[in-house]
Amino acid sequence: MEKAFRKIGVDIIGDAPWGTHLCQFYETREDLVDILVPYFKAGLENNEFCMWITSEPLKVEDAKAALKNVVKNLDHFIKKGQIEILDYSEWYTKSGKFDAENVLRSWVEKENRALKRGYDGLRLSGNTFWLAKRDWRNFTAYEEEVNNVIGKYRMIAICTYSLGQCGASKVMDVISNHQFALMRREGKWVIIESSARKRAEEALRESKEKYQALLETINDAVYAVDLSNVITYISPAIKKITKYEPEELIGKNFFVFVHEADREKLRNRLRELFEGVVRPFEYRMVDKDGLTIWVRSFSVIVRSESGTVVSINGVLSDITERKRAELERERLLADLEAKNRELEAFVYTISHDLKAPLVSLNGFSAVLQKEYESQLGEEGKHCLERIQANAALMDTLIASLLELSRIGKVVGTVKEIDVVALLKEIRGALAVRPEEAGAEFVVQEPLPTVHADRDRIRQVFINLIDNAVKFRSAERALHIEVGCRQEGDFYRFHVADNGIGLASQYHEQIFAPFRKLHPEIEGAGIGLALVKKIVEHHGGRVWVESPSAEFTPSQAEGIGTGNEGAGATFYFTLPKERRDKPSRRTSDPNGWS
């Protein structure tokens, strides 16, 4: 932000900001009058407190008279106290000799008091004619200090030096301690800048240009807003975002451009910001064409040295595309979930409706068997048996379908399950007890406790172990092993067998419902589909490896090297931490839930 410029009153200088410190080399009294009279006139006319420290050749009365020529009511200003014209002895050497610290302090006091009295600042001039040789170094040091600090104050200073008194080296000293120098050349006043200052100015300009260029090329807009929400600055990138030029926005209230529906939220957010909560915020604005856009802003509070808030600054990004994609994705997800629910409801209804005729089928075939078996004959009995077997199969299929359709809906309570205890319990529930099939059933302890739906996990183990028994090899004794390994955030369980295994091209297929690789082996073909659904519902995954990698050579005796006949290991993972199936969250970009 640019500083305000003041009228200097000297044509060749024009306007300059507070903190300007220049020197004037004079030869005659007229030189002094030429510059200082219009200088102080401008100061008086612009509500600045003026101090004119005089010395030979232009003493107090001369100065007053010269100024009165142009400022008719000078007495009024003097009486009012807006201008003090003093002799150097009453300022620089008040205590008898020049005390740099004192003088500096006095200037600052004067500036302070001037501001308190309602003036815009302090404009001064001091003549250095009185400087004796021995004071030179002290005074130069003082000038250097003034040059360093004057930028902080609302002060403008012209220090006047007699050219006659200053040799070349003194002139250099003076110029180096001032921002620029005024000198007469061939009768005309010219400005001389020190090359150091010139280079500094050049560097500043370059850096400003770079900064500006950067602001213009980045896609995010940088802004500054004051405490009444008026935009005090906004970078050119805002045009890319809102189609408004910066000029169209500066000076206006920011909320005018915020979407009506989001204004309350934004106000709340600002309140949070003042309480010290700093985080990005997403909301809608309305662009120049009246279209709604989504933006994300990150603001910080800027305080002055005394701690008062002076501005809210920040960066604004356009996230309209991302937001649209997000909202679209949410819509699709909701759509998908609705369709899933529809499908599940459909399966549920159909399964129910199919049960009724099945009841009748079973009922009448039972009657037939009971009362007319003797009249049926071999073929008749066989037909009846097939009818009953198929009815039973339909029963199983329907029950499985029902199970499948219910997994998502019925959320069983998640509890801690002691897997070892669970396994002991299910041995009684298995369709064929491993022992009856001549199998060795090993549980690799210890097994962890998991957070899951007990009934469903029970189902998983039952299905997998049942399969291991069903698909055993006729050529060797059946080994079944259940174990677990930790993998990061998951427990990885395995159920391994040395049965007939399955070829790798079927490793994915078998988890699909009703997929049976061996039609001669009984079953609805739904067991693994259920396992998959249950495990995935818990946040894990299931897969198979065949040949089985879990058996040591001794345990795997008799296992061939081909794919089939090498056993199979089914793996499934369960998260260690209880994790519910991720559900659709309501659309709320600002994190207000």
Added chain:
Amino acid sequence: MSPKSIDILLVEDNADHAELIVKALRDNNVLNEVHAVISGEEAMDFLCQRGAYVDAAQPGLILLDIKLPGMDGIEFLKLIKADPKFKPIPIVVLTTSGSEQEIAESYRCGANSYIVKPVDFKHFAKVIKELKLYWMVVNSLPK
């Protein structure tokens, strides 16, 4: 038949199921009079002794299929249990699904017991025993 025997009202819209239920009862020497109706409305008429059922006896047991056309089984259940005249009649709900929800709702609406179809006699006998209707159900000739 002993004077204590009760009439049974069977509310079942599926003719096959009705046939099988009655057969199951008869095969096990349950000789009580079974009145079969095919809807909740008809059942109401029967109980209220109106329309075609002006001379109907009051049943001592109702077997109610939960899925009925028109007036839903649950609706019928609620109505009956809300009427002080009919409230005391024990009602056994017949369900195909055995779904916990259905059963829970039936009990909530006042059902006394339930049987999952197909109705086999063992289950029927168990329910009758629990409802303390055993002596009302006639077994005349030993099997």
